Amino acid sequence: MSLNHVRPWRNIYRRKSRQIMVGGVAVGGDAPIAVQTMTNTLTTDVAATVAQVQAAAEAGADIVRVSVPDETSSKALKEIVRESPVPIVADIHFHYRRGIEAAEAGAACLRINPGNIGDEKRVKEVIKAARDHNCSIRIGVNAGSLEKHLLEKYGEPCPEAMVESGLEHIRILQDNDFHEFKISVKASDVFLSAAAYQGIAEATDAPIHLGITEAGGLVSGTIKSAIGLGNLLWMGIGDTIRVSLSADPVEEVKVGYEILKSLGLRHRGVNIISCPSCARQGFDVIKTVEALEQRLEHIKTPMSLSIIGCVVNGPGEALMTDVGFTGGGAGSGMVYLAGKASHKMSNDQMIDHIVEEVEKKAAELDAAQEAAE
Numbered sequence: 001m002s003l004n005h006v007r008p009w010r011n012i013y014r015r016k017s018r019q020i021m022v023g024g025v026a027v028g029g030d031a032p033i034a035v036q037t038m039t040n041t042l043t044t045d046v047a048a049t050v051a052q053v054q055a056a057a058e059a060g061a062d063i064v065r066v067s068v069p070d071e072t073s074s075k076a077l078k079e080i081v082r083e084s085p086v087p088i089v090a091d092i093h094f095h096y097r098r099g100i101e102a103a104e105a106g107a108a109c110l111r112i113n114p115g116n117i118g119d120e121k122r123v124k125e126v127i128k129a130a131r132d133h134n135c136s137i138r139i140g141v142n143a144g145s146l147e148k149h150l151l152e153k154y155g156e157p158c159p160e161a162m163v164e165s166g167l168e169h170i171r172i173l174q175d176n177d178f179h180e181f182k183i184s185v186k187a188s189d190v191f192l193s194a195a196a197y198q199g200i201a202e203a204t205d206a207p208i209h210l211g212i213t214e215a216g217g218l219v220s221g222t223i224k225s226a227i228g229l230g231n232l233l234w235m236g237i238g239d240t241i242r243v244s245l246s247a248d249p250v251e252e253v254k255v256g257y258e259i260l261k262s263l264g265l266r267h268r269g270v271n272i273i274s275c276p277s278c279a280r281q282g283f284d285v286i287k288t289v290e291a292l293e294q295r296l297e298h299i300k301t302p303m304s305l306s307i308i309g310c311v312v313n314g315p316g317e318a319l320m321t322d323v324g325f326t327g328g329g330a331g332s333g334m335v336y337l338a339g340k341a342s343h344k345m346s347n348d349q350m351i352d353h354i355v356e357e358v359e360k361k362a363a364e365l366d367a368a369q370e371a372a373e
């Protein structure tokens with residue numbers, strides 16, 4: 001239950017954007033902030049790509065992007081779209097034919113910069129294909145590939161140049177009466193990205209796709225993204241996010257969700273609150289949390305679980321969570337249900353028991369949700 005009305009310091013006021021559709025997923029307006037990732041298999045390897053899309057969707061991805069570098073990939077895309085449980089965005093660079101092929105293949109969105117695909121006739125053909133196939137467009141400005149005339153004008157990639165680039169691409173779509181687009185202005189530098197995003201957020205009402213590009217490996221990329229995207233989301237900017245990591249796309253989805261969960265913007269699965277542990281712990285907190293994270297991966301119901309080593313913070317944290325366990329003495333601890341101390345449990349049976357309690361609570365919450373609908 002949200003208690004934001006009594007805790008106004010938790011409120012985030014989302015920027016008002018237009019809503020567009022990416023396949024069946026609404027992006028912008030008051031739609032939930034969508035989590036995206038991108039496959040890193042060869043698109044021509046349909047089986048491997050579909051497997052990766054499915055794994056990402058299972059982890060919670062709302063939308064998945066797939067690269068379409070050549071004609072064979074366009075053909076493979078058709079099969080991938082057919083097998084995918086979520087809308088597919090086709091990543092196109094420069095080649096207008098790929099854009100047309102991808103729209104025809106059933107892509108829900110094209111990631112393409114209309115200013116980079118050639119003369120007006122080509123631009124019109126791509127926009128027509130998108131329109132004819134209910135395909136939206138993401139303009140993807142990237143600090144690393146800014147147009148030459150903007151680099152000459154500004155001297156280096158800077159927020160103003162990125163915003164201007166974005167607005168130039170937007171103008172081309174608008175001149176063609178095409179409005180089903182969203183926009184990103186990514187950079188690998190957190191400051192540059194954040195400033196560019198703030199600029200574009202003021203300059204357009206288009207939905208915004210957030211990302212820090214080439215953020216790095218699992219740990220460093222997660223931190224960069226949490227700082228960059230976290231700040232923007234906190235300001236109310238962002239309608240869909242992708243965390244770019246040199247890691248499995250499933251990790252990108254997990255990190256994306258964790259960022260949204262931390263800000264109370266989206267909830268999915270069990271939010272585990274656990275202490276770092278110290279000499280006071282009544283059981284092995286770190287090993288227990290590792291085991292529970294794995295054993296509870298299948299739970300999609302938004303709920304909270306506190307796993308706290310001792311009574312210093314245990315009862316206080318348990319007060320705010322659906323299920324809790326606090327270490328005690330003599331090889332056992334206290335189980336908390338809905339914030340209240342419920343019963344004792346021995347440490348050696350506690351993991352199985354907590355999994356059962358969480359599953360029970362998830363089923364209860366699901367039933368209550370269904371009854372309310």
Ligand code: SF4
Pocket residue numbers: 275276277278279280281282308309310311312313314
């Ligand atoms: S809750 Fe207890 S065990 Fe956990 S870090 Fe704090 S004092 Fe240590």
